[in-house]
Structure formats: structure tokens, C-alpha cells
Amino acid sequence: MRDGVQLITYADRLAGSVPGLAEMLGTGPLAGLFTGVHVLPFFRPYDGADAGFDPADHREVDPRLGTWADVAALGERTETVVDLIVNHVSADSPWFRDVVAHGAASPYAGMFLTFDGLFPDGATEADLLTIYRPRPGLPFTAMRLGGRKRLVWTTFTSQQVDLDLRDERARGYLTEVIDLLAEHGVTMVRVDAVGYAVKTPGTSSFMTPETFAFIEELSAQMRARGLEVLVEVHSYYQRQIEIARHVDRVYDFGLPPLVLHALHAGDAAPLLHWLAVRPVNCVTVLDTHDGIGVIDVGADATAAEGDDSPGLLTPDQIDALVESMHAASGGTSRLATGAAASNLDLYQVNCTFYDALGRDDARYLLARIVQLLAPGIPQVYYVGLLAGSNDMDLLGRTGVGRDVNRHHYTAAEVEEALRRPVVAALAALIRLRNAHPAFGGAFSCGAGTGSSGALWMSWDLGGEHVSLEADTGQGTFRLEWTTPDGVRSAGSVRDLVDAPVPASA
Numbered sequence: 001m002r003d004g005v006q007l008i009t010y011a012d013r014l015a016g017s018v019p020g021l022a023e024m025l026g027t028g029p030l031a032g033l034f035t036g037v038h039v040l041p042f043f044r045p046y047d048g049a050d051a052g053f054d055p056a057d058h059r060e061v062d063p064r065l066g067t068w069a070d071v072a073a074l075g076e077r078t079e080t081v082v083d084l085i086v087n088h089v090s091a092d093s094p095w096f097r098d099v100v101a102h103g104a105a106s107p108y109a110g111m112f113l114t115f116d117g118l119f120p121d122g123a124t125e126a127d128l129l130t131i132y133r134p135r136p137g138l139p140f141t142a143m144r145l146g147g148r149k150r151l152v153w154t155t156f157t158s159q160q161v162d163l164d165l166r167d168e169r170a171r172g173y174l175t176e177v178i179d180l181l182a183e184h185g186v187t188m189v190r191v192d193a194v195g196y197a198v199k200t201p202g203t204s205s206f207m208t209p210e211t212f213a214f215i216e217e218l219s220a221q222m223r224a225r226g227l228e229v230l231v232e233v234h235s236y237y238q239r240q241i242e243i244a245r246h247v248d249r250v251y252d253f254g255l256p257p258l259v260l261h262a263l264h265a266g267d268a269a270p271l272l273h274w275l276a277v278r279p280v281n282c283v284t285v286l287d288t289h290d291g292i293g294v295i296d297v298g299a300d301a302t303a304a305e306g307d308d309s310p311g312l313l314t315p316d317q318i319d320a321l322v323e324s325m326h327a328a329s330g331g332t333s334r335l336a337t338g339a340a341a342s343n344l345d346l347y348q349v350n351c352t353f354y355d356a357l358g359r360d361d362a363r364y365l366l367a368r369i370v371q372l373l374a375p376g377i378p379q380v381y382y383v384g385l386l387a388g389s390n391d392m393d394l395l396g397r398t399g400v401g402r403d404v405n406r407h408h409y410t411a412a413e414v415e416e417a418l419r420r421p422v423v424a425a426l427a428a429l430i431r432l433r434n435a436h437p438a439f440g441g442a443f444s445c446g447a448g449t450g451s452s453g454a455l456w457m458s459w460d461l462g463g464e465h466v467s468l469e470a471d472t473g474q475g476t477f478r479l480e481w482t483t484p485d486g487v488r489s490a491g492s493v494r495d496l497v498d499a500p501v502p503a504s505a
Contacts, residue, residue: 001188001228001249001377002079004035004434008288009382010051011042011065013408018042018066022074029418033430036079038190038379040289042066048090049159051289051406053083053192056090058177068184075185081230082186084177086218087193088160095169096161103146111173113164115140115151118199132206132302134196134234134347155196165197165214175221182225188249189222191215195233204302207239212246219247230283234293234347236300237274237312244279252282252376253296254312257321259286259367260356261297261313264324266453266473270297270312275374275445275457282376286367287384291337291348291402292325292356294318298347325349328358332390336401350401354387361387361422361493363475368426369468372433373457375443383407385426386417425496432501436481438464 007030015021015028018039024030025037041052044060061067074080089096095108103109119127128138140151141158153162163170181189198214199205219229230249233240237254244250258271295301298318300309313321326334326349333351349356357363364387372378383405390404409417417423433439441461448454453473459466463482470477480489483500490496 002035003377003439005033005372005430006036006038006079006081006377006379007034007382007385008038008040008285008379010040010046010289010406012046013406014382014414017064018061018070018074022070022077024414025074026077029414033427034078034380035434036081036187037074038081039071039074041083041085042071045090048092049157051402053085054088054090054157054160055085056093058085058089058173059180068180071186072184075187079187080185081188081190082181083192084174084181084189085192086163086165086174087155087197088162091159091161093161099145100143101146103148103150105146108169109145110167111163111170113153113162113199114145115153117164118153118201123201127202130202130204132196132204153199155193162199163197174218178222178225178227182222182227186227188228188230190230190232191218192232194218194231195235206302207233207235207243212243215243215246223248234295236298236302236309237278237296238300238309240296241277241279244281247281249281249283249377250279252278252284252374253293254278255284255371255374256286256292256353257294257297257318258312259370260292260325261317261321262370262453262455262472263357263363263367263475264321264328265317266451266471268447268453268455268472270317271370271472272445272447272455274312280375282374284371284374284376284378285381286371287353287381287405288379289381289402289406291350291405292353293348294322295347322349325351325356329355329390332392332404335392336390336395336404338401350404352388352390352405353381353384355390359387359389360475361425362477364422365425365429365493365496366470366472366475366477368429369470369477369479370457372429373443373459373466373468378433380426380430381405382409385423386414387420387422387426388417421493421497425493428496428499428501432466432481435501436464436466437461438466438482 011018011021015024042065043055043058044062046052046062048054099106099109139155141154143152195207198211200210228248231247254274262268262271297313298311303309329351336350391407394403438459438461445457448456454471457468466481478491490499
């Protein structure tokens with residue numbers, strides 16, 4: 001995977017289709033800006049119960065978005081990241097419909113996990129309470145399979161039925177998907193929700209030794225086909241460090257809340273501590289198609305009672321951070337989060353990153369500078385690229401909290417957003433990150449002087465450097481970089497728009 005900035009986007013919500021996305025990145029308004037793109041699920045259907053993360057058949061491109069040939073053509077133009085959804089399929093999949101019709105007589109019955117499939121002798125209250133859940137309640141939905149009422153394992157929603165990965169058909173299905181991704185030029189596979197995929201009686205069924213074994217097996221299978229592996233897990237930060245030892249890339253989900261904490265509380269110490277201990281093989285993000293996670297900086301939610309496993313932020317700091325985001329967004333994020341909307345995630349605040357910072361252009365750009373200077377492969381979400389605000393109209397139509405950060409852009413809206421100074425400054429910053437030679441050198445960072453929010457970050461290679469001095473409490477910064485004509489610097493959005501930066505490679 002090339003060291004450069006990648007875009008995260010839905011094909012339909014930014015460019016209308018996979019060919020439209022290829023055109024936008026190739027000759028359109030985003031030409032030359034990104035070195036790769038994570039195309040969020042384009043499988044059939046892309047507009048189901050969870051915006052594509054509930055495929056009826058992972059092996060089919062939704063014809064409304066394009067074809068596998070279009071995916072391959074995009075991969076010829078730029079590096080591509082595509083999702084492998086290992087935990088579940090849609091309840092409307094042809095295999096599960098057959099199980100609904102015929103129950104245990106269906107040849108596909110073993111593909112799907114039921115309560116008695118994992119607990120044939122029953123389960124105790126302790127067994128059930130040990131299961132780790134991202135949402136309230138137990139992970140089961142009562143359904144009639146072959147006329148008999150059963151408890152089907154549904155980690156996320158009743159429309160997403162969990163695969164039983166002990167079953168040969170289920171494993172074979174995933175292998176077919178992996179083969180298709182490899183055959184159509186995908187560079188890296190994002191393994192979605194893998195932390196929940198392996199269920200083991202008597203455990204939390206989340207990131208257990210059995211999960212790690214499955215990740216190792218899956219990674220070997222993909223690497224044998226020339227695919228790189230990115231694992232998506234929201235979990236305790238020490239677990240993320242452990243995961244990073246087993247895969248090519250892991251998300252740095254600790255970075256977004258720590259950057260927000262630094263900017264809201266004027267306290268850079270937790271962020272600097274994380275930068276000192278985090279894995280280096282990270283994909284860095286501030287925003288994604290999901291909400292802004294807080295579990296990643298909290299205490300270990302799966303630790304046994306009495307275990308001391310503190311997080312990167314204290315409970316009081318996390319509470320203050322969540323309230324700061326709600327206040328900065330004018331209360332709109334509160335309307336989209338938790339019990340106020342569906343998708344009742346216990347660990348995320350649904351909000352655009354721009355609104356989480358009160359639409360403050362300088363603080364938003366500072367957050368992006370920190371992200372792009374942190375070691376790793378940076379990814380920028382399409383709404384974040386365009387400094388988008390919470391889409392309350394879409395939330396009102398769907399009732400889905402995450403939709404506040406999943407706006408459907410028209411071509412005119414994209415063009416208008418790209419003319420805004422904060423977006424133009426971010427584009428200049430992305431070009432600098434892609435092309436400056438210092439990013440091939442050594443990284444260092446530390447606390448600044450004068451306040452608890454002061455920090456510095458630097459990349460150095462020979463006589464080349466890119467450096468940042470900032471006060472997160474004040475929202476001020478000085479970004480400096482070398483050029484063939486001398487040293488340049490920027491201390492505001494306008495400075496970065498006007499300053500010459502290297503063209504993206």
C-alpha cells in the first residue's frame with residue numbers, strides 16, 4: 001500500500017456510481033488528490049438496512065452502481081480498499097430465505113448461528129451476561145425457521161444474521177468473495193466487524209484467542225492472493241496494539257477522540273501518550289461512515305470485575321468530551337446518538353467531525369494537520385473532505401443516527417464545497433502529505449511550552465522537514481515545511497490556501 005492519503009466514500013453518495021467515482025478521481029474535481037480510495041460496500045443491495053453492510057450476496061455488485069469490471073477499472077486507476085463482511089449477511093440472502101422456508105432440512109442451515117447451535121446444552125445467566133455487546137440487549141432475534149421458532153444470532157440488527165464460521169459453506173462463501181476481490185484488482189481488504197465473528201461458549205465472544213486465530217487464518221488466505229489486510233475493530237487500546245502485530249494494518253480509532261479531547265479540553269497529554277505507544281502500521285482516521293468512537297479510549301469493557309485496565313481517557317474526561325461534542329454541534333449530535341435514534345451504539349457519537357468542532361475552520365484544519373502528521377496511512381472520509389455538517393433532514397427521513405454523517409452530495413454541492421477556504425486548505429494539506437519527501441523519514445513529537453494544550457510534531461529526512469507547533473486549547477498552529485526555494489509556513493486556513501505546496505505525486 002502506497003504511503004499517501006486515501007479517500008473513504010460511498011460510490012453513490014459522492015459520485016453516483018463506481019464509474020462516476022473513477023471519473024471524479026481521475027479527471028474530475030478530485031483528480032490527483034488521493035493515492036487510493038476505500039469504496040464502501042457496493043454489493044447487492046447497497047441501500048439495505050445498514051447502508052451496504054448487510055449484503056444479500058457479497059459476490060454481486062449492485063447493478064445500480066456498476067459491475068465487477070467497473071471495480072477492476074477503478075483499481076487500475078488508483079489503489080482500492082474494499083470491505084469483506086465476515087460476521088453476517090442480510091436476512092434477505094437466498095441462503096437464509098431457504099433456511100426460513102425449510103429450517104434444519106435446508107442445505108444452508110449450518111451457515112447461520114442460532115442459540116442452540118452454540119449452546120446445545122443451554123446457557124446460564126452468567127454465560128449470556130459474559131457476551132460482549134455493542135448495543136443494548138442480547139444478540140438474538142426470535143425467528144421462525146421451517147415453521148419452528150428459533151433464536152437466531154444477530155449481533156447488530158435483526159436484518160443482519162450471523163454466519164457460523166465453523167461451517168464449511170460459510171467459510172467457502174467468504175473464500176469466494178476473497179477470490180473475487182483479488183481477481184478485480186483490489187489492493188487491500190478491510191475486514192469488517194471481525195471482532196464479533198467467532199463465538200465461543202463461556203467467553204465474551206469478542207476478540208478472544210479464537211478470534212485472533214481466525215484473523216491469522218484469514219490474513220494468510222488473503223496474503224496468498226496478494227491482498228493486504230486492514231482489520232476493523234473498536235476495542236480497548238491495548239487490544240488494538242496486539243491486533244496490529246498480526247495484520248498489515250489496523251485502524252487508529254483512538255486518534256479521533258484524543259484529538260477532540262485536546263481541542264475541547266486544551267489537554268494534549270493523552271494524545272501525546274498515545275502517539276508514543278500506538279502501532280506504526282496504522283490507518284489513521286478522524287471520521288468514517290460510523291460515528292465517532294469513544295470506547296477506543298475508555299477502560300477495557302471486557303475485563304473481569306476487579307481488573308484494573310484504565311483507558312487513555314478517564315470516565316470523567318470521556319463524559320466531558322461527549323458533552324463538548326453535543327454542545328459544539330448545537331445539540332444535533334445528541335438527537336442522532338444512542339436512544340435518540342436507531343443503531344443504538346453504546347460507544348459512538350453520531351456527528352460530522354466538522355460539527356464536533358463547532359464548525360471552527362482553524363480548529364478543524366489543526367485536527368487534520370495532526371491526523372496527517374501522525375504516522376500511518378491517512379484516510380479522509382468524503383463528508384470530512386468537504387467539511388460537511390450534520391444532515392438533519394436525512395436523519396429525519398430515515399431515523400438512523402449515523403445518517404447525519406452520510407450526506408448524499410450532488411455534483412453542484414461538491415463543486416460548491418471545494419470552493420470553501422477550509423476545504424481548499426485541506427486539499428493543499430493532502431497534497432503536501434502525499435508529495436513531501438520528509439514523510440519518508442523519522443517522526444518525533446512532544447509537549448510544547450506555555451500551556452497543557454501545547455504540542456509539536458515533526459518529520460525529518462536529511463535537510464527536509466515538515467513540522468507543527470500548536471496550542472490545542474487556543475486552536476492555533478504554525479505548520480512549516482521545506483521547499484526547493486526555502487522554508488514555507490502557514491498559521492491559518494488562508495495561509496495554507498495561498499502557500500505553494502508540492503503537487504501530489
